[in-house]
């Protein structure tokens with residue numbers, strides 16, 4: 001909890017390079033204080049630096065993914081300071097995912113100190129900590145994918161799902177589309193017939209797009225931002241719409257993409273321009289993730305605990321790596337309110353979650369654990 005407090009007290013919004021650089025340095029020191037490991041700070045120009053932590057040696061490689069950036073702007077800590085009340089740890093980014101990082105550090109510490117003692121951990125562990133996950137991992141993605149391609153299993157430290165503290169075995173892919181309608185300006189009284197109303201055109205498109213929502217298939221299309229017009233008495237020549245699209249599997253993602261690209265104007269004399277696409281691919285539930293979930297359930301049963309896995313609508317780095325390595329997400333802290341000022345972590349679960357991660361890493365890292373070989 002002292003480590004979590006130190007991490008929370010250094011605020012790290014994704015867009016603050018200096019703050020995230022300081023966090024990469026701080027975590028590097030913390031890693032060396034706790035672990036016998038090699039660390040590299042990976043410098044980036046437009047985002048905060050990233051940190052790669054490596055330990056052990058052997059034929060297999062286990063990847064752990066975390067991010068230390070948060071969605072909370074600087075100043076959030078002053079309004080919602082780090083505190084512990086009734087077994088809950090509060091503070092900006094404590095759940096997503098500074099507590100998860102601390103859990104993983106102590107999981108690796110347990111493996112190194114308690115499981116193997118003076119021996120070297122008999123597999124490679126790569127713990128990647130990035131500074132730009134909350135803005136879609138633009139600068140860390142190549143690094144994540146490179147390590148994913150060389151790993152046998154991957155565990156992601158995003159928060160557990162909901163009150164039942166479920167693991168995350170599937171995630172929707174996420175798309176952003178910017179739809180612009182081009183019309184023709186005119187005076188609303190003098191020559192309205194010469195005008196082509198771009199806002200009216202966007203309104204048609206909004207209704208058509210909202211109709212693509214499909215509860216059964218888990219497809220969501222949300223027209224979330226609209227902007228248009230210059231004055232009440234001017235026929236607007238431009239209107240812009242930003243759409244969030246989500247799909248649980250690649251087929252549904254392709255379908256949404258095709259529908260968006262095929263949009264055609266409903267109003268004569270207007271033109272549509274569509275930009276964007278999927279920034280995170282879907283992470284469908286696969287046999288690989290189910291095998292990792294079964295292993296986690298097996299391990300939890302030994303301490304008389306149940307654990308489930310669920311598919312969720314939000315995306316994470318797991319979306320990007322899951323196509324390259326068997327991946328299980330939701331191994332971070334247990335709590336609620338992620339991305340809100342009231343987010344908290346349940347202190348009671350910290351040790352158990354760290355132990356679960358340690359046991360999973362160890363089972364998947366040992367060469368005799370052949371059942372979870374990458375299925376090519």
Ligand SMILES: [Zn+2]
Nearest residue numbers: 096097133158
């Ligand atoms: Zn997160």
